[in-house]
Amino acid sequence: MAEFSNKQVILRDYLSGPPKESDIYVRTDTTRLKVPQGSKALLVNNLYLSCEPLLLFLMKKGAQQLPGYAFSTPGSPIIGYGVSKVLESGHPDFKEGDLVWGITQWEEYSLIRSTDILFKIHHSDVPLSYYTGLLGMPGMTAYVGFYEICSPKREEYVFISSALGGVGQLVGQLAKLMGCYVVGSAGSKEKVDMLKKKLGFDEAFNYKDEHDLDAALKKYFPRGIDIYFDHVGGKMLDAVLLNMRVGGRIALCGMISQYDLDRHEGIHNLTQLIYKQIRAEGFYVNNYFHLYHKFLDTLVPYVKEGKITYVEDITEGIENGPAAVLRYSSGLNVGKSLVAVAPS
């Protein structure tokens, strides 16, 4: 078998805090990757790689172990979700030429040993990159979180933080399709404009411009919030608690404002959960992958009919992978952040 030249994005040492330029680097490996005789592994060519909270999470040592995931380890390519093409398969469910999305490594070519989180792509008449976002794990997260956790009803008041992220975009559009009033928060004017003009949110605001989050929420929700889809935790969650309506639901999807703090900020308004009879629920998309085909049956027609759109922030070339990670981590991306392994 011929040698491959394999560009890789390598973790130098476990992250402590947000990633710094020195934490990850690119190297070109020369390997003879092949599927070992008798194994069920796949050799794949990675096409798109996804930047998301999980990616950073898996680069940390001693972070809460998530069931089902391998950690990134120093000296090896970082681990995350991606879209790939199968070059060689030892697994009966996959064959050469299949397109797949799931857990892979940040490099041009990977040997995927565990296919626990790997899905075959059947609809390739939509942008393939969407399988890192709208039609992949983030999309499933939005779908599950909104329909299964938030128990939405028509005309309810819905608030989404980090609303232009890979998940938030879809939550907002699903809520609009249901006839809800939808407001999103994000971290720049450009993102806010995108939410209102391109994604059809009723309102959006830049949380960095608001000194008093409680007052901001009272302005956008004079009658209160029925559903909060939380990506950030911390001060925003605390302010939202003051503005929830009786019987409200909070989907706890992430708390990105907290992950890099030595000690998480205190949340002071939890008695509101009692006074207003609110349900707050954390969830884990992997427990819902049995709904993936139902999800696609809903989403793919929406995408083809233009009823749902999706904003992506694509970095071209795996050699720019570290820069994409830093850009994402700093919140400079506008839309779902991903890397196109080979420049188009």
Next chain:
Amino acid sequence: MAEFSNKQVILRDYLSGPPKESDIYVRTDTTRLKVPQGSKALLVNNLYLSCEPLLLFLMKKGAQQLPGYAFSTPGSPIIGYGVSKVLESGHPDFKEGDLVWGITQWEEYSLIRSTDILFKIHHSDVPLSYYTGLLGMPGMTAYVGFYEICSPKREEYVFISSALGGVGQLVGQLAKLMGCYVVGSAGSKEKVDMLKKKLGFDEAFNYKDEHDLDAALKKYFPRGIDIYFDHVGGKMLDAVLLNMRVGGRIALCGMISQYDLDRHEGIHNLTQLIYKQIRAEGFYVNNYFHLYHKFLDTLVPYVKEGKITYVEDITEGIENGPAAVLRYSSGLNVGKSLVAVAPS
């Protein structure tokens, strides 16, 4: 109509913080209470009056308004749950001689104008005082919180704070009847002994003896907690979050450690709700009173068969009402706190 001598427990001024001796006092009123012509009010003789978090709550000004309740007002008898006998009725659903439980006032005789929260007592072959607790609002709270909010399963690990309170006692016994492992916390050795020896809890501990609540919980729950029935909030809730199991449920019933603080303590471990996919839910027993008869059908046989027991802390005589409130508020009561209006 003859004049009544009517001993009353009067609120001097709205509470700010825990009640002090000077906040409530006894006076003897002379009135000619009667049901006004054409009204649907009831004239009742109060038999038992209940000390519980709601009682203190309704004595505060500017506390979160609870739907369906009147506030206690300075110069008037304090408002709370009690058991009463109907002396005169303008309401078609009640007649002279009926025993009732629900919202009344702390005095010997009351004119009850709103019967929104008033239930006729049909089973009088159990201690009548139980209708302030086991068979009244606290019992319903336990029943609803456990079966409707906690979604319990056999052999799960259940933790209850303030476990010898009016609600906690029943939660623990319902959990034991379901085959769960049950641990309670309380604030004295006497209470802890009662939980283990009289109520059949598997374990119990005095939270005041534990400098490290996380370590204490790890000792009693080496495999973690599936269900937490929270009455206290604050540091205990924060420690419990670290010890919850995947898929756990937290019924948020009260946060008595917080109500008298100017600013509630921060809860730092909410990311656990995400990592462990936990549901935390506040609830309000009044939304479930349609289940009251089903509740009685379950509970009354248990009580008669001795499968469920109940510890009461009874203060005799309404003239000792203020002392009972202070005793309750300081946690000195052992079991459900109530006042027997007339000494037996």
